[in-house]
Amino acid sequence: MTGLFATDAAARAFDPLWDEILAVGRDPGTGGYRRFAWADADLTLREWFTGCAAARGMDVEIDRNGNLWAWWLPPGWTGEPENAFVTGSHLDSVPDGGAFDGPLGVVSAFAAVDLVRARGITPRVPVAVTCFVDEEGARFGVACIGSQLSAGALAPERALRLRDGDGVTLAEALRAAGRDPAALGPDPLLAKRIGVFVELHVEQGRALDLVDRPIALASSIWPHGRWEFTFSGEANHAGATRLVDRRDPMLTFATAVHAARGTAEKHRAVATFGKVLVAPNGTNAIPSAVRAWLDARAADEATLTALVAEIETLAGKAAAEGGIGFASEAESRSPIVEFPPEPRAKLSAALAHLGDVPVIPTAAGHDAGVLAERVPTAMLFVRNPTGVSHSPHEFAEAVDCHRGAAALAEVMAAWVR
Template identity: 75%
Template sequence: MSRADGRAVADPHAAAAAFDSLWEEILAVGRDGGTGGYRRYAWSDADLTLREWFRGCAGARSMDLEEDRNGNLWAWWLPRDWVGDPKGAFVTGSHLDSVPDGGAFDGPLGIVAAFAAVDLLRARGIEPSIPIAVVAFSDEEGARFGVACIGSQLATGALAPERALGLRDIDGITLAEALTRVGRRPDRLGVDTTLTERVGVFIELHIEQGRALDLVDSPLALASSIWPHGRWEFDFTGEANHAGATRLVDRHDPMLAFASTVHTARAEAVARSAVATFGKVLVSPNGTNAIPLRVRAWLDARAADQSTLELMVSRITAAARGHATVDGIDLQVVAESITPIVEFPPEPRRRLAQTLAHLGDIPVIPTAAGHDAGILSDSVPTAMLFVRNPTGVSHSPAEYADPVDCHVGAAALADVMAAWVAAEPA
């Protein structure tokens, strides 16, 4: 196929073949038979299986496989006669881990599309003039250890190794222990000093997490920005007691303050056109006939700008302290992670739009979801492509993207890759 200016573009039928075969290979990995959702937590058996799949994809394409000091996987396609380390590379990819009972597309879509794009370039006889890499960043979702984008945050210095290694999962296992169990070296975690030299641009293709594209009938969009967002742990501690034998006036029940705080969070979010969610809760001792001793809950909050986010969280926290005082319980609030607003640079977005002009006008939209591209944006040029999500459902087994739209995304990524590396048919 060709554009109006005569340049070849990826064939959608070839994109379908390249994408579908890869997609089928990983559909069963980490999928729960009861919920239909995925449980691909960092350094779990499912994660290790997907890492081996990634290694196999690199080997099948004669790409050099590297696992860096932070567990991020890189598959390198180096130009002929390239000598020395990669520099100024075109890098694309995403992540392989999931939230609890997440969907199939969040993360893996970008990696499958990246390998499919490599296949499409090779089928067209294109030899890159600069290195190309497919990357799978480690523990993007933060589902196991509570902090998102661990791999990219460590690489850029946004997360200190000392803090990362002390993070614990729900079973009390630290990240350091988890890495040791799977044969990795915790002492190697830290800033990737070669990142800015090796990566010329990072383009992340991801399923849309929202429903903007369905409403404008477009299979693709470009990202303009990522809302500032963060996670805060609220630890309500009261007094455990008998649920039947303890008078209401004698109780110090942390569940009451927590429940009131949930309602406050919703009201504060509505008032500011933002979002605030308590999605993870741990209750101790968690007995049916026991007043809880402790309720640990995590607030996920996001807003269009930093000042709005800060004001909303401060008001939620103040209200929670007020509820705790009334009920005679203790409250500790700790910020686990805070990510400022990301404004994607205009030049990579302009180049993407120019390359994909044959597809028509591509919407440019913000996103409230965090991504590795956002973490890397302070270090290297970044951009994002979104594939339409017709229902807007994400972080759920019901997450879905039409195969045709996935094929469009893979073909578009191949076109961008080809244009960026200034390659011509050999």
């Protein structure tokens, strides 16, 4: 059994598009990408998106939140698009990010449109290629701003007040890019418009490499959250204070770091302390306080709750033993996203020629996860042989990218015919 779309045809559709944006926002020193929302590289990529749409006779619409939609409407379609097959991803990056996270989904989406058209297929329902703005949250500190605003998950007043590292608010950045900050808000058309949203994404892990398969479907996004841990001790002289007289919160924090690792292993989850603030942060001073942020993710809600509770208990116990004050506060928590079985079954059927396509969870957040609250969504993952992501070393083999574009075209063709 073979599919409609050969890998070499997908290569011819995919490669020129991919090459067009390869240099945009790339730091020549590190090779990493710096494509931050509403800054120069992002604006260049938005122009590129508009050009791709124009070259295909697709009308571009910029929604109230700045997300881009390129429409391919069925012949004779009049009025608002409804019940569309929507596919795309994002074009922004983390600081020193890789080439694939985001752009792979947008390039594959345009390539899929080309492949489906080249087969002479006329869609029954509208097709849209999308780019959701500011997915990574690299500039303003909140991820998936474009999709969250449209889904009504982020209040526009809060979004507009967010500031980047230079103190520029999102409102100011929007104005500088010629956008109207007052336009931000939930998209009332979202649910009516989107029949399904399919996001193709580079895998951010090694699950596919480990089973030697190029493509997977997503089952779920792990629930995850951030907790602020505060350890309070007593500042004192690093030389003159006897060890037995110290109340050193750094020691308790170190215990908490190990507790997080051990507890995560036990629950087959992940837990990371990646951000720490030390007061007074002097080389020759015992710290008075350590504030640290725990990022924890697990396969289900109960495991995540148990994981964090155990880390808190172990940290609290170590604090009590060392005469250290301890407090923990949840800063944010994102519930599990279970991608619905119905669109996934249709995708599976469209990819039957690939054999049993693996269905895997991911521990990374995505626009598809945000939109899953409101509309049917599904995700396709493309193998990442090292699993490295959010790094210049993020990678997918060219042939796997072509297989991904072909798979997306199969899914699109099956859905819209």
